[in-house]
Amino acid sequence: MRPLRSPFLRRAAAGLAATTVAGALLLSGVGAGAAQAAPPAQTVFLDQSFGGASAGPDFLLPTTPSGNVACLTAGTDVAASPIPGCRFANDPEGSGALRLTDTGTSQSGGVGSTVSVPTAQGLDVTFDSWQYGGGAADGLTFYLAATDPFDPEVPTRLGGIGGSLGYSPQDSQLGLANGYLGVGLDAYGNFANPAFSGNSCPPVGGAGSNALTLRGPGNGSTGYCVLSSTPVDGSLRGFDGVRDEAGRVPVEVAVNPSADPVTSPSGLEVPAGSYVVSLQGSFGSAPTITQGPLPSLLGSSTDPSWYDPTTGVPYKLTFGWTGGTGSLSDYHEIANARATTLVGPAPVLAQATSGSATVVPTRSSSVSVAASVSADGGAEGEPVVATLVFPEALAPTLPSGATGWACTVSGRTVTCTVVPSPEFAPGASLPVLTLPYTATADAAGALTVLTTVSSTDSAAATSQLEVSAVREPTVVTSSSGRQTPGTTGLSTVFTADVASAAATDPTAPLGTVEFVDSATEELLCEADLVPAASGPTSTATCTTDADPSTAVRVDYDQADAAHEPTRADLGSFVVVTTPVTLAAAAVVVDGDAQLSVTGLPADATGTVVFSTGATTVCTVTLPTVACIVPDLADGSYTVTAAYSGDTVYASAEASTAFRIGTVAAPVPAPAAPAAPAAPAATSAPAAAAPVADDEEARLAFTGSSLVAWTAGALGLALAAAGVVLVAARRRSRLTA
Incomplete structure (x- = not known):
C-alpha cells in the first residue's frame, strides 16, 4: 500500500x-444590496x-x-x-x-x-x-x-x-x-x-x-x-x-x-x-x-x-x-x-495515531487511533474505516472489550469499521480505537505503523507511528569463581548474576552466559540463566577446572531477544580450602620452652610461626610441628601458633600460655636464741613456710601441654630445705 x-x-x-x-x-444584474443565495x-x-x-x-x-x-x-x-x-x-x-x-x-x-x-x-x-x-x-x-x-x-x-x-x-x-x-x-x-x-x-x-x-x-x-x-x-x-x-x-x-x-x-x-x-x-x-x-x-x-x-x-x-x-x-x-468538490463541502476526517515510541522484542504494546470529523467540512453519514498496516516485526491482534469498532485482522493489516447513527456531525470525535500488538523476537530498529482513516465520501486521513524496537539494557551485577582443591571431579564453580537495567518494567534476562579466559578467549564453561523468584535478575552457574590466576571474563553474548548482550570481568576468584582445628602447647624444662602444635593433617604443607605479640620466636616447616626456645627469662608468656595454610587446607591459629621460673618463699622474722635444733629437724619439709596457691613454684600452662607435677613438687621441697640450713648456720656463727 x-x-x-x-x-x-x-x-x-x-x-x-x-x-x-x-x-x-x-455581473448578471443583481444589485449590490440585493439578497441572493450564496x-x-x-x-x-x-x-x-x-x-x-x-x-x-x-x-x-x-x-x-x-x-x-x-x-x-x-x-x-x-x-x-x-x-x-x-x-x-x-x-x-x-x-x-x-x-x-x-x-x-x-x-x-x-x-x-x-x-x-x-x-x-x-x-x-x-x-x-x-x-x-x-x-x-x-x-x-x-x-x-x-x-x-x-x-x-x-x-x-x-x-x-x-x-x-x-x-x-x-x-x-x-x-x-x-x-x-x-x-x-x-x-x-x-x-x-x-x-x-x-x-x-x-x-x-x-x-x-x-x-x-x-x-x-x-x-x-x-x-x-x-x-x-x-x-x-x-x-x-x-x-x-x-x-x-x-x-x-x-x-x-x-x-x-x-x-x-x-x-x-x-x-x-x-x-x-x-x-x-x-x-x-x-x-x-x-x-x-x-x-x-x-x-x-x-x-x-x-x-x-x-x-x-x-x-x-x-x-x-x-x-x-x-x-x-x-x-x-x-x-x-x-x-x-x-x-x-462540485456540490458543497465533503466530510473531512482527521486522525492522530499514538502509542509507545519503543517496544521490546517479544513484548506487547498498543497503538491508538483518535479520529474525528473536522468542523471545517460536512457531516459524515457513511461508515468510517480505519486501516492499520503493521510491519512484519509487529504482529497485531484484535482489541478486547467493546470499542465501538468492528475489526478484522489479515496478516499484518487490521481493518476496523465504525458506523454512524445516523451521522457524525462536523466537529464530532469518533470512539478511540486501540489495537494491541506484539513485537517479534527479531524486531529491530525503526518500525512504522501506517494508519488510514477514510470513508466512501471523504478524503483519506493518513498518519503513521514510528516505533523503535529496543532491547532492555543489561548489566552483570556480580560474578565470582570459587575453587575447592582436592575435591572429586571439577573443582571450580563460576557464578554470574545478570540483571536488566531498564528504567521501566525491567524483566529478568534469559539466554546463556559464557565464562571465558580473556587472555586466550578459551571458553571455560557456559550455563543458561535462571530467573530469580522475583525481580529482574537471573543467575548462571557452571563448573570447570581453572587456574586461580586466570583472567576470566563474563560474556552475556547469547542474550534473549528482549535483552541487550553485555560483558564484564569476573568480580572475584576465591580458592576455598579445607578448615583445620589447630591446638598449641608449651612444655618448659630447665628454662627452655618446647612449643608445638597438633591437629594438622599428615599431608598438610606450609609453615607454622610461633610468636608472642609482634615478635616471632620460631618458625617451622611441616612436617615439623615443634620447636624449642631456650633461655627464656622468668615470666609469663602467651604464644600464638599460626599455620600458613596450603592449596588444600586453610590457615589456622591457636594460642597457649606458660610461665618460666619460680617465686621464693618468705624469710621468717628473727627469733630469740634457743638450743640448737636436732639435725633431723633441719631437713623436715614441715619446717618450710606455707606457700599460697598463687605463689606455688609450679609451671602454669594451657592448651595441650604436658604437666610436670612431680618435678615441680620435688623442686619446691629441696628449695625449702636449703633455706632452713643456711639460716641455721648463720645463727650459729652469730652466737659463737
Whole structure:
C-alpha cells in the first residue's frame, strides 16, 4: 500500500472560505444590496500554480515506458523530489509551469496528485494548458483513476507513449493503472485511433487533429475505449514557440454523480450522473464543450468495493496529467491547477495515531487511533474505516472489550469499521480505537505503523507511528569463581548474576552466559540463566577446572531477544580450602620452652610461626610441628601458633600460655636464741613456710601441654630445705 498524503486536510479550512463564483454570475444584474443565495462552499483538494521551483510533496511521478520526463520549468534542481527541475528551462520563480514532455521524440511524462478525491460531492477541476514549440504532436491528457476508497493508491504506471498520451495502451505498453476517464487534448489526432485502445473496444471514428477526445475506464491492456471525439474551436496549440497568454488553453472538467443537475461556480451546467469538459481554444475562439454519462464500472474487473453498486461510479478517484510524443513532438505544459468538490463541502476526517515510541522484542504494546470529523467540512453519514498496516516485526491482534469498532485482522493489516447513527456531525470525535500488538523476537530498529482513516465520501486521513524496537539494557551485577582443591571431579564453580537495567518494567534476562579466559578467549564453561523468584535478575552457574590466576571474563553474548548482550570481568576468584582445628602447647624444662602444635593433617604443607605479640620466636616447616626456645627469662608468656595454610587446607591459629621460673618463699622474722635444733629437724619439709596457691613454684600452662607435677613438687621441697640450713648456720656463727 502507498498511503496518500492529504493536503486536502490542510487546505479544507481555506477551501471552504474560498467560494468561487464566475464573473458572469457576478455581473448578471443583481444589485449590490440585493439578497441572493450564496453558492455552496467547496472543499479544495488542490490549488497549485506549478509556477515555482517546487510544487510541494503532494505529487508522484509514475513510471513510464520511456522514463518520466516531467519537470518544473522554474526549478533548477534536476534531482529534486517528487518533481525535479527541468534541465534546460530557466523560468523565473513564480512564472514557471509543469512540463510533461519537452520536444524530444517518443516520450511520455506525467504527474499524479497524491490526493484521493471522494465523488459523492462531485468534482470540479480547472487548469491551464500549453502545447507549442515542435511538430504539433502528440498531446496531453487529464486523467481520473479509480482507487480503493479505504486504502487509496496513486497509479504508479502511466500509459503508452505517442498517441496513447500516457493514458491508453500501445502494443506491449500497458495503459494507466485503473484508469477511469482520460480527457485528451489531442493536437496530432491519434488519441482516438483504435490502435491505442485496449481489448474489446468498438471502433469509433476520431475527429482528427486538434480534437478533444475522451477515453473511458481501462486497466492494463483492457478497456480505454473512446467515449467521444470533438473538434476544438480554435487551436490546442500556441504558434509563437513559447508559453504565452495567446497560446493558453484553459480547461474545466466537472463530474456530477448526484441525481440532480448542478451548476459549477464558473457557470458550467452539469447534468445529473454526468461529466462535462469545457475548454477555450487559443486565439479567442468559442468554448468547446463535451459531456456524457459517467462511465460505469459494473461488470468490469475492478474490485466491486471500489464503486457504487447501483451506478458503478467509483467512490474515490485520483487525478493527474500526462503527455506524449512520438516521431513528432511539442512542449506539453500545464499550470494553475485547482480541484474542488462540485456540490458543497465533503466530510473531512482527521486522525492522530499514538502509542509507545519503543517496544521490546517479544513484548506487547498498543497503538491508538483518535479520529474525528473536522468542523471545517460536512457531516459524515457513511461508515468510517480505519486501516492499520503493521510491519512484519509487529504482529497485531484484535482489541478486547467493546470499542465501538468492528475489526478484522489479515496478516499484518487490521481493518476496523465504525458506523454512524445516523451521522457524525462536523466537529464530532469518533470512539478511540486501540489495537494491541506484539513485537517479534527479531524486531529491530525503526518500525512504522501506517494508519488510514477514510470513508466512501471523504478524503483519506493518513498518519503513521514510528516505533523503535529496543532491547532492555543489561548489566552483570556480580560474578565470582570459587575453587575447592582436592575435591572429586571439577573443582571450580563460576557464578554470574545478570540483571536488566531498564528504567521501566525491567524483566529478568534469559539466554546463556559464557565464562571465558580473556587472555586466550578459551571458553571455560557456559550455563543458561535462571530467573530469580522475583525481580529482574537471573543467575548462571557452571563448573570447570581453572587456574586461580586466570583472567576470566563474563560474556552475556547469547542474550534473549528482549535483552541487550553485555560483558564484564569476573568480580572475584576465591580458592576455598579445607578448615583445620589447630591446638598449641608449651612444655618448659630447665628454662627452655618446647612449643608445638597438633591437629594438622599428615599431608598438610606450609609453615607454622610461633610468636608472642609482634615478635616471632620460631618458625617451622611441616612436617615439623615443634620447636624449642631456650633461655627464656622468668615470666609469663602467651604464644600464638599460626599455620600458613596450603592449596588444600586453610590457615589456622591457636594460642597457649606458660610461665618460666619460680617465686621464693618468705624469710621468717628473727627469733630469740634457743638450743640448737636436732639435725633431723633441719631437713623436715614441715619446717618450710606455707606457700599460697598463687605463689606455688609450679609451671602454669594451657592448651595441650604436658604437666610436670612431680618435678615441680620435688623442686619446691629441696628449695625449702636449703633455706632452713643456711639460716641455721648463720645463727650459729652469730652466737659463737
